[in-house]
Amino acid sequence: MQIFSNATFLSMDKKNQSFTVLIEDKGKICFLGNDIPKKYLGRKITDLDGLTVLPGFGDTHLHFISDSFFKAGLDLRGVRNLEELKQKINFYETHKKSKVTIGFGLSPHLLDQKILPTKSDLDKITSRPTFIVKYDGHAGVANTDFINLLGAGIKSTKGFINHTGQFYLDSFYKATDFASKQVSLITLIKSIFVNSKYLAQKGISFLHACEGVGFPYDLDITILKTLKFFLLQKISIFFQTTDLNKIKKRKFIRVGGCFETALDGCFGSLDAALTQSYQNDSNNFGNLYFSQERLNDFVLKAHLQNLQVAIHAIGDLAIEQAVNAFEYALRIKPRPDHRHIIIHACLLNDNLIKRIAHLNIHLAVQTAFLNWPEEPLDYLHSILGDRTQLILPLKKILDNQIIMANGSDAPCTNPDPIMGMHQACNHPVNEQSISVLDAIRMYTIWAARLGFEENTKGSLEVGKCCDLVILDKNPCTILKENIKDLVIKTVYIKGKTVYRADK
Ligand SMILES: [Zn+2]
Known part of the structure; x- marks a missing residue:
């Protein structure tokens, strides 16, 4: 049981109430009000020092396993030219011993050249088999060594452009299936747990995971269905299939x-x-x-x-x-x-x-x-x-x-x-x-x-999960231009501390 006091709890309930005291028991909220009830007096109190508390956040659309998979690879968001791309890939290769390099997040709209690089661009950068997925997750490009690993069949797959080494449509999914097999199950599972922690840092306590893509035999669905009981967030799975x-x-x-x-x-x-x-x-x-x-x-x-x-x-x-x-x-x-x-x-x-x-x-x-x-x-x-x-x-x-x-x-x-x-x-x-x-x-x-x-x-209502996001300031009393600067100090999911900024 925990007693939190001296905070602004923005309940987000129907009446839009706010409170200064919240009491948690067995992962649920058991009291909300402005005075600590007598029966709790004398117990240890967590003084929140005037901070503001929101209910835990939900992310209602993400591809959690793909996101975890790419987080195990090379993040190419923000890259602006081929030189930067080269530096990122070379740095990654010297620090990460893997047979293939899988990058994610490259945006042609950000690059000077305004188009995706080609396989010959990548051949000049690296000789390790390399596959890069575009930021929107709908296309990719690979170097010659990666394409050779895919075998001759890829040349006849819809959406593959041989002379540029770029993958669209079916060929893109085929290449992604292949790429996902290059990451070991242990690495993927580790990355899933790391990702769950990352989401907790951002205040996320529940999410809608849309899965069933990029892994053979719907392996991502099987993994998530098994692991979801061990992850920090409450996960609702959406299976991206038309096969009912x-x-x-x-x-x-x-x-x-x-x-x-x-x-x-x-x-x-x-x-x-x-x-x-x-x-x-x-x-x-x-x-x-x-x-x-x-x-x-x-x-x-x-x-x-x-x-x-x-x-x-x-x-x-x-x-x-x-x-x-x-x-x-x-x-x-x-x-x-x-x-x-x-x-x-x-x-x-x-x-x-x-x-x-x-x-x-x-x-x-x-x-x-x-x-x-x-x-x-x-x-x-x-x-x-x-x-x-x-x-x-x-x-x-x-x-x-x-x-x-x-x-x-x-x-x-x-x-x-x-x-x-x-x-x-x-x-x-x-x-x-x-x-x-x-x-x-x-x-x-x-x-x-x-x-x-x-x-x-x-x-934040009595009987609900005690998922709390503690902020340094009250979002309702600052300028809306400054919302981005709010700092998450602590996050609780079901009453347990899952993130502390000062640790
Ligand atoms: Zn989506």
């Missing part, structure tokens, strides 16, 4: 995510599906991976099995397709509290927002995309023109009473709820900025709602 037998066999209650259950690509690869063509190419409307008929069929079957369905849709055409499919399933079998989710939902228009609200579809968005170094706004403007203004209209979404939660889409962006809140309150389109409390709700009570977890997580 797999869901049944593993007794999952959710399905979906990106990859196999993605309706379109992304802005970074110019294949997010749009109703009007890309600004820089009047013939390109992006790609839809499903026909409406096939999507309706999949969503309906999943819906009839009482599953919660989450679907990746970035462009307005893909979002429309997702809305159509949910509408179709709900018309055949109404289910008031379905909590189906559209993931990303980047390019929204008024009509889509109205329909999403009407159908009570929930959104798992990433405000990190609003200020994403790997995909800068000037790049988005060059491909979308004025439509850039329509990306994630947070205020409008909330004005329409849509439930929306935040997340990182890691490994695309590094999970960082404080930064995510900052971006939600400092939207590039000023009138779409939201209040600090709503930005916090996107990581707490609304995040819990997205996973049907609002009875145990997401707010």
Whole structure:
């Protein structure tokens, strides 16, 4: 049992109450108020010295195993030219003894040359087999030695460009499958635990892990299903498959995510599906991976099995397709509290927002995309023109009473709820900025709602898990421009200290 006093506990409950005393017992909150009840007097008290406490954060969309896998490799985010790339790869190779080098996060939009390097660029840098995955996780490039390891079959796989050594579509997934086999299971498991600790440092106590990609035999799903009981966070698994037998066999209650259950690509690869063509190419409307008929069929079957369905849709055409499919399933079998989710939902228009609200579809968005170094706004403007203004209209979404939660889409962006809140309150389109409390709700009570977890997580209330994020300042009393500077001092999950800044 622990008694915390002298703090501002922002409960995020329905009445928006705040308290100065919180008592924890057996991992749960057993008291909230402003005076320590008599029966506890005389016991040890933890004085929080006027700090502010929020409920533990939820990340409602990330690829946890892929993120852990890439964290075991070379992080190439922020690289600006080939010289920097060379330095990073050479440094990594002198310090890490592995047969292959796997890099992640390289963004052509950040590079001077504005395009991905080619295999001959990489051949000049290293002779160790090297495979680099683009920041959006949809394409890659390898040097000749890595391509040779893949064997002759790769040359005939869809999406492989022989003369540049670049991998798109099926060839990309084949190469990723191969790359993931090069990392030992022990290394991967270690990295998963390291990653769980990293997320705890960022205040994250629950997450939605979208898995089932990049590993043969859905090994990532098996690993996570086994390990989740030993990790710090409460993990809800979303299996990214359209094969509902797999869901049944593993007794999952959710399905979906990106990859196999993605309706379109992304802005970074110019294949997010749009109703009007890309600004820089009047013939390109992006790609839809499903026909409406096939999507309706999949969503309906999943819906009839009482599953919660989450679907990746970035462009307005893909979002429309997702809305159509949910509408179709709900018309055949109404289910008031379905909590189906559209993931990303980047390019929204008024009509889509109205329909999403009407159908009570929930959104798992990433405000990190609003200020994403790997995909800068000037790049988005060059491909979308004025439509850039329509990306994630947070205020409008909330004005329409849509439930929306935040997340990182890691490994695309590094999970960082404080930064995510900052971006939600400092939207590039000023009138779409939201209040600090709503930005916090996107990581707490609304995040819990997205996973049907609002009875145990997401707010500080008696009976709920004692997940606490202790901050140096009160986010509600500082300038919204300074939210990014908030410092997490201590994090508790189920009453246990999982992170202390001073240790
Ligand atoms: Zn994703």
